[in-house]
Amino acid sequence: MTTDTRPPDTEPGAETDASPGRRRFGLTTVLGRQPLGIVFAAPYAVFLAVIFAYPIGLAVWISFHDYFFTAPGVVVDRPFVGLDNYVEAVSDPAVRKSFLNVAVFLVINVPLTVVLSLVLAAALNGAIRARIFFRVSYFVPYISASVAVVAVWLFLFSNNGFVNQLLGPLAPDPSWLVNKTLAMPLIALFVTWKQLGLFILLYLAALQGVGKELYESASMDGAGKFGSFMNITVPGVRSATTLVVILSIITGANLFTEPYLLTNGGGPNGASSSPVLVMYQRGIEQGNPDIASAIGVLLMIGVLVIAFINKRILERD
Secondary structure, eight states: OOOOOSOTTOOTTOOOTTOTTOOOOSHHHHHOSOHHHHHHHHHHHHHHIIIIIHHHHHHHHHHTBOOOOOOTTOOOOOOBOTTHHHHHHHHOHHHHHHHHHHHHHHHHHHHHHHHHHHHHHHHHTSSOTTHHHHHHHHHHHHHSOHHHHHHHHHHHHSTTSHHHHHHGGGSOSSOGGGOTTTHHHHHHHHHHHHHHHHHHHHHHHHHTTSOHHHHHHHHHTTOOHHHHIIIIIHHHTHHHHHHHHHHHHHHHHTOOHHHHHHSTTTOSTTTTOOHHHHHHIIIIISOOHHHHHHHHHHHHHHHHHHHHHHHHHHHOO
């Protein structure tokens, strides 16, 4: 005998809300099972949309139009020009040189940042004297104002600076910051030193997840400190290394303050200019925001491609 469990007013064959084949559409479908999470995430989503998504979309739109600055409220025609802005940007020797300069910067800065920050983090993670003092010392340059830190490096590496006086006849001629060969490598060293504290903290956080029993087992098996470092520490912080590499690439791509202050706007003769600095010069100083936007879009695409390749290489099995 079969018992009919349908409500009295339900017609035979009709589907109820509890029927497996019926999909209810309502607030739960739109907001999910925990709508309160949307409320907490909404401010950050709005922040991303206003600060990142809208400017990127506007920059892409400007890069495909003949765009120029006008007085507020003035309506002018800004015709679609296709890839003309991109062709002009790529044809500009200053733009090509700035991308080459940032490539030199990344070749020096990224490996040096990864190696130094990981080695120093591993050392600071051990039982050493004045460990807190050293951690704070490495982090202070990162939170210091760039103008103040640049003043120190100008004192060290100017024509009559402390380093040249220390080297005497071995000092380079022309000096460091006016030498077209040494200017960009010196900026890369400066940025590496200034940003090192942040990446040391990232590695220190990652090292907390590497079990100490692994080092004890390796020691019992006869592994030395270098062997434990290469076979336990390096693989154990691989995810942090991926993050450090990506952040270092983004830092290099956004290079502006250092060449602007250290080499007086990318000198000598553009040897230390960066794409962001050229964007500023073309967009603000020369009044060509459409060309500057095209440079920015090319830079963004390049950073995304390089970051994706590095992520796949570092995270592969």
